Amino acid sequence: MPQKEDMLAALIGSRICHDLISPIGAISNGVELLEMSAGQNHGFESELSLVSESVTSANARIRFFRVAFGAAQRGQGISHSEVVSILQGYATNARVNFNWQIRADPDRTDAKLAFLLLQCMETAMPFGGTITVSEDEAGWRIAGRAEKMKINPILWEVLSNPAAEMDMKPSEVQFALAPLAATQAGRTLTLEVSEAVGIVIRF
Numbered sequence: 001m002p003q004k005e006d007m008l009a010a011l012i013g014s015r016i017c018h019d020l021i022s023p024i025g026a027i028s029n030g031v032e033l034l035e036m037s038a039g040q041n042h043g044f045e046s047e048l049s050l051v052s053e054s055v056t057s058a059n060a061r062i063r064f065f066r067v068a069f070g071a072a073q074r075g076q077g078i079s080h081s082e083v084v085s086i087l088q089g090y091a092t093n094a095r096v097n098f099n100w101q102i103r104a105d106p107d108r109t110d111a112k113l114a115f116l117l118l119q120c121m122e123t124a125m126p127f128g129g130t131i132t133v134s135e136d137e138a139g140w141r142i143a144g145r146a147e148k149m150k151i152n153p154i155l156w157e158v159l160s161n162p163a164a165e166m167d168m169k170p171s172e173v174q175f176a177l178a179p180l181a182a183t184q185a186g187r188t189l190t191l192e193v194s195e196a197v198g199i200v201i202r203f
Helices: 003-041 045-069 080-091 108-123 153-160 170-185
Strands: 096-100 129-136 139-145 190-194 198-202
Touching (some): 108 129, 108 153, 108 198, 153 170
């Protein structure tokens, strides 16, 4: 995808997430008021609880998507506390556990790339697992392990060879976007993928 089209796609992602966060926040506030009223009248507690959980889940996903699919510029930061908060919210309805070990505030382009790679790893762990994000002198390291892994080698080939051709499902778009995000961040992806070892990605 040409760079201009890549940026437009990211801006669209940012706009969609930005415009959805406010109404979902308003729904959340409305549900809280209804829950207070329901608590007094002892009615519709279970229904409101279901709505509240759904709103919380939607908000968590939008916050995650805003980082993964939104626009990011080198030199633009994102706080460590915000990253941890986003991942904690997202993990509530995910089958994997996220272990974010990076203490410093990351550059937003690095966070964007990491979030896309987390989604890539999720596809290989349909039954659950643990993904650890750390950093050492060699750079960033994202490692995922699970008792049962489902690895599509053609998808993972796209990360190391963006020119590889395949028909992707909408749920797999992160595999096409991650190499573009790596280029934007000035990073080079290296990966080791196997059912025995798990998945280790460095950049």
